[in-house]
Amino acid sequence: MASVSEHCLNEIKPIILKSDKNKDRQYSIDEIIQLLKKSNSKCPERLGALLFKSLNKKLDESICFNDIDDRELSKNCDKFKDKPELDIETFLLKFNKNNDKMISHHELKTKLEELGCTNSKKTADYVFEKIDINKEGSLSFENLENKKINVEKEKYMSTQSPTTTTNNNKHNISNISSIANQCNKRIAMVCASNQNRSLEAHHLFVRSGFKNIRSFGTSTHCKLPGPSIHQPNIFSFGTPYQDIYTSLKNQDQELYIRNGLLNMLERNISVKLAPEKWQEEQQTKFEIVYTFDQRVYDAVIEDLLQRDVSSTLLQPVHIINLQVKDTHEEAVGGAQHALEITSIIEKTENWEEKLDQILEDFYKQTSRQLLHTLMFY
Numbered sequence: 001m002a003s004v005s006e007h008c009l010n011e012i013k014p015i016i017l018k019s020d021k022n023k024d025r026q027y028s029i030d031e032i033i034q035l036l037k038k039s040n041s042k043c044p045e046r047l048g049a050l051l052f053k054s055l056n057k058k059l060d061e062s063i064c065f066n067d068i069d070d071r072e073l074s075k076n077c078d079k080f081k082d083k084p085e086l087d088i089e090t091f092l093l094k095f096n097k098n099n100d101k102m103i104s105h106h107e108l109k110t111k112l113e114e115l116g117c118t119n120s121k122k123t124a125d126y127v128f129e130k131i132d133i134n135k136e137g138s139l140s141f142e143n144l145e146n147k148k149i150n151v152e153k154e155k156y157m158s159t160q161s162p163t164t165t166t167n168n169n170k171h172n173i174s175n176i177s178s179i180a181n182q183c184n185k186r187i188a189m190v191c192a193s194n195q196n197r198s199l200e201a202h203h204l205f206v207r208s209g210f211k212n213i214r215s216f217g218t219s220t221h222c223k224l225p226g227p228s229i230h231q232p233n234i235f236s237f238g239t240p241y242q243d244i245y246t247s248l249k250n251q252d253q254e255l256y257i258r259n260g261l262l263n264m265l266e267r268n269i270s271v272k273l274a275p276e277k278w279q280e281e282q283q284t285k286f287e288i289v290y291t292f293d294q295r296v297y298d299a300v301i302e303d304l305l306q307r308d309v310s311s312t313l314l315q316p317v318h319i320i321n322l323q324v325k326d327t328h329e330e331a332v333g334g335a336q337h338a339l340e341i342t343s344i345i346e347k348t349e350n351w352e353e354k355l356d357q358i359l360e361d362f363y364k365q366t367s368r369q370l371l372h373t374l375m376f377y
Contacts (some may be wrong), residue, residue: 026062104257128260128328176339179346180209185287187342189215190296193222194237194275197292197324199268201335206271208339214286215271216278218299225259227252237277241268260328279303285377288345289319290338292331297321297371304377314376318355323369337368 027035032048052063103111109124187205191198194217202215217237224233224244233251235244245265248256256262268275278300291297300319320341324334344358345351351358352374359370 028062032063105263128263176343177209179343180205180211183210183342183346184212186212186214186284188278188286188289189213189338190278190289190291190300191215191217191293192219192296192326193217193224194277195222195224195268196264196326196328197331197334199264199271200328200331201290201292201338203267203271204335204339205342210342214276214281214284216276216281218278218296218303222275224248224261227255235275237275237280240274241265241272245269264328282307285315286317287315288342289317291319291321292324292334293326294321294323294371301373301375304375307377309377316352317375317377318352319373319375320359321371323371334368337362337366 029048029052032051033044037044105124105128108127109120113120187210189198189201189205194215198215198217202213205213222235222237222239222244224235226232233244233248235247245262248261248265253262289300291300297319304317320338322334322337324330341358341362344362345355348354348358356372359372362368363370
């Protein structure tokens with residue numbers, strides 16, 4: 001199958017040159033797309049956007065015959081083929097007819113697929129995790145127009161792939177699947193309500209192949225945003241995620257699509273039945289516990305200090321806190337960092353003796369605030 005750059009060279013250029021009778025005609029993006037459509041191009045909007053990007057042109061500018069050079073196209077086309085910038089600009093070219101129109105994650109993904117975008121889900125995920133300014137679960141065309149989506153490919157891919165790592169991380173975790181298969185540690189993810197941060201990490205670890213993963217919350221109840229800051233939704237631990245989803249959907253489906261709660265709950269449903277409370281798990285002994293807020297970290301330590309351990313064989317547990325804001329976007333980053341730390345641990349001999357140094361190095365590389373304590377229970 002021909003690559004995007006080969007399509008650009010083999011399809012776009014001959015069409016344009018054939019139509020350029022005077023060899024000096026200026027072409028707008030709309031004119032390029034129309035030429036491609038007349039020639040039955042499969043993805044005219046995407047190919048047109050790719051051409052302009054490969055020539056370092058904005059979509060509101062124009063190109064002329066002399067701009068089209070084989071060497072420059074060959075050199076630059078592949079740089080843009082997987083960028084969310086190109087996918088979004090292609091989307092805007094095709095569908096931006098009304099700047100006050102709202103679009104959901106599913107609609108964006110579907111439309112990108114129609115345009116022939118090869119990473120439609122990744123691009124849609126990226127937009128709603130990194131560019132959804134108001135975290136409402138939907139975007140207007142104005143949001144997309146005004147927000148500059150111009151990121152390095154490595155940064156874009158690092159928000160999607162569990163095998164990516166932070167820049168300059170000397171511990172390469174590209175072989176995450178084999179690491180996960182070899183890991184026999186029992187690992188817990190803990191946040192306040194077992195809804196967002198701990199479930200994002202739980203989901204990522206399971207998707208990456210880890211097996212002995214659990215997640216919990218430490219609060220009295222599960223608390224989720226409601227119609228206003230003074231009207232949160234309160235659920236008991238043990239309430240199935242499906243029931244929570246149905247309750248919020250019946251309450252105000254549009255609101256909870258906009259703020260991302262229904263999408264979050266769909267993920268939770270795919271991971272496990274219901275939120276669990278840390279203080280109620282008295283049987284399983286974990287080797288590593290990740291918390292994602294200092295208050296949760298303190299609550300876990302306080303709970304372990306209060307447990308009756310007189311009749312049990314004490315085992316060590318390392319409690320590691322990653323300070324993560326309780327937003328969908330930050331939860332993704334926190335989960336990625338927990339995965340990276342675990343991967344480093346798995347590849348380090350005598351890791352318990354070296355854990356403080358591992359965490360210190362990780363902080364220097366990522367600036368992620370970390371806490372660590374060793375306890376026995």
